[in-house]
Amino acid sequence: MRDLVVQVMDSRLSALLSQWRQAETVEGDPAAYFAAHADHLLVIETEGGANRYAHYGRAFTACFGQDLTGQVIDLLPADILPADRRFMLEFEYGFVRRTGRPLWRSYTALFGQDLPQTWQRLVLPAGNGRLVVGAYPVDVPPPAQGGEALLHLVIDRVPVVLAEDGGIEDLALSLGAFCDTSRHMAELEELASRDSLTQTANRRHFEHLAGLELDHARRMGRSFALLALDIDHFKRINDTWGHAAGDEALKAFANACRLSLREYDILGRIGGEEFAVALPNTGPDGARVIAERLRAAVEELVVRPAKGELFDLTVSIGIAQLREGDLTVETMLERADQALYRAKNSGRNRVMAEE
Structure with a gap:
C-alpha cells in the first residue's frame, strides 16, 4: 500500500509530508519552517471557534484573485468557497485537529481563468491548534488499472488518513456519508441565505456579501455604492387585492430588478417590501444610471393577481456612496434610507442621492 501511495501522491506533497514527519513539533511560523512550499501553503489558526487563514500562499492568490490572509473561512463568498467545499474543509480541519493524523485527498474545481483543474492537498497538524495545508495542481492522471486507478478514484471523493x-490507515468517512452530508450542507446553506419568496439574498446574506465588497473597495481604493429600494404604496396592494397579490408583486419586482442589474451586482430583500442593491466599482454617476434603470423597469411592470385585476408598481430609490469613514454596510444603508425617505416625501417613483 505504501508503494501505491508513492505512485499516486504528487512528489511535492510527498516532500512536504516527509519534512513534517521529521519534525517533532513545528516551532515558530509554519510558513517559514516549510519555506520551500510557502507559495502553495495555507496555515490555519482558530479564532473564536472559526478557522482563519494565518498564511495564504501566492499560488492561491493567483488562482482566486484575492489574498485571503486574515480572512475567516466560513465568511468567504460563495464564488470563492461554495457550500460543498466549505463543508469539506470544515470536516477535514476538525478531523485532523481531533486525531492528529494527516489527511490526503484530491479535488477538481474551477481555478484561475475558470478552467477545471485537479489539485491534491495534504492537511497536517502543526501544534497549538494550527494546521498546515499543502496543495498543488496535478496533471490529469493517464488511464490506469488496478490499485492505482482505484486510489485515484477514492482520493477524489473522500479524504484518506x-x-x-x-x-x-483508513478513510475519514464512507463515500456515501460524505456525499450525502455534503449535499445536505449545500442545501441548508442555500435555504439559510435566500429569501424563499423572491429568491434574492436575505438580509443577513446580503449584508455579508455587500460587506465583503465594501471591504474590498476600501482596501483597493475603489468606488462602491448602495441602493435602498422601497415599493410605493405596498400596503395598499395588500389591502386591495390581498396578500397573495402582494406576493406576486414582490416576485415580479425582484425579477425586474435582476434583469436590470449587472451580473456582479448584489440584490437582497431586507424587509417586507424593502430591498437593497450593492454596486461594486460604481461611482455616483453610475449608481444613478443603474437606479434610474431599475425605477423605469419597475414602472413598466403590470402585475396580474389571481382575481384577474391588473395593477402596476413604482419604486422609490435612495443612493449612498462609500465614504472614507464607512466601515459597515449598515452605516451606508442608513444614509441610503435617508435618501429613500426624501424620495418618498418628494412624490415617490423617483431616485434621490444622499445629501
Whole structure:
C-alpha cells in the first residue's frame, strides 16, 4: 500500500509530508519552517471557534484573485468557497485537529481563468491548534488499472488518513456519508441565505456579501455604492387585492430588478417590501444610471393577481456612496434610507442621492 501511495501522491506533497514527519513539533511560523512550499501553503489558526487563514500562499492568490490572509473561512463568498467545499474543509480541519493524523485527498474545481483543474492537498497538524495545508495542481492522471486507478478514484471523493509507514490507515468517512452530508450542507446553506419568496439574498446574506465588497473597495481604493429600494404604496396592494397579490408583486419586482442589474451586482430583500442593491466599482454617476434603470423597469411592470385585476408598481430609490469613514454596510444603508425617505416625501417613483 505504501508503494501505491508513492505512485499516486504528487512528489511535492510527498516532500512536504516527509519534512513534517521529521519534525517533532513545528516551532515558530509554519510558513517559514516549510519555506520551500510557502507559495502553495495555507496555515490555519482558530479564532473564536472559526478557522482563519494565518498564511495564504501566492499560488492561491493567483488562482482566486484575492489574498485571503486574515480572512475567516466560513465568511468567504460563495464564488470563492461554495457550500460543498466549505463543508469539506470544515470536516477535514476538525478531523485532523481531533486525531492528529494527516489527511490526503484530491479535488477538481474551477481555478484561475475558470478552467477545471485537479489539485491534491495534504492537511497536517502543526501544534497549538494550527494546521498546515499543502496543495498543488496535478496533471490529469493517464488511464490506469488496478490499485492505482482505484486510489485515484477514492482520493477524489473522500479524504484518506495516512499511516505512519506512509501507507493508508483508513478513510475519514464512507463515500456515501460524505456525499450525502455534503449535499445536505449545500442545501441548508442555500435555504439559510435566500429569501424563499423572491429568491434574492436575505438580509443577513446580503449584508455579508455587500460587506465583503465594501471591504474590498476600501482596501483597493475603489468606488462602491448602495441602493435602498422601497415599493410605493405596498400596503395598499395588500389591502386591495390581498396578500397573495402582494406576493406576486414582490416576485415580479425582484425579477425586474435582476434583469436590470449587472451580473456582479448584489440584490437582497431586507424587509417586507424593502430591498437593497450593492454596486461594486460604481461611482455616483453610475449608481444613478443603474437606479434610474431599475425605477423605469419597475414602472413598466403590470402585475396580474389571481382575481384577474391588473395593477402596476413604482419604486422609490435612495443612493449612498462609500465614504472614507464607512466601515459597515449598515452605516451606508442608513444614509441610503435617508435618501429613500426624501424620495418618498418628494412624490415617490423617483431616485434621490444622499445629501
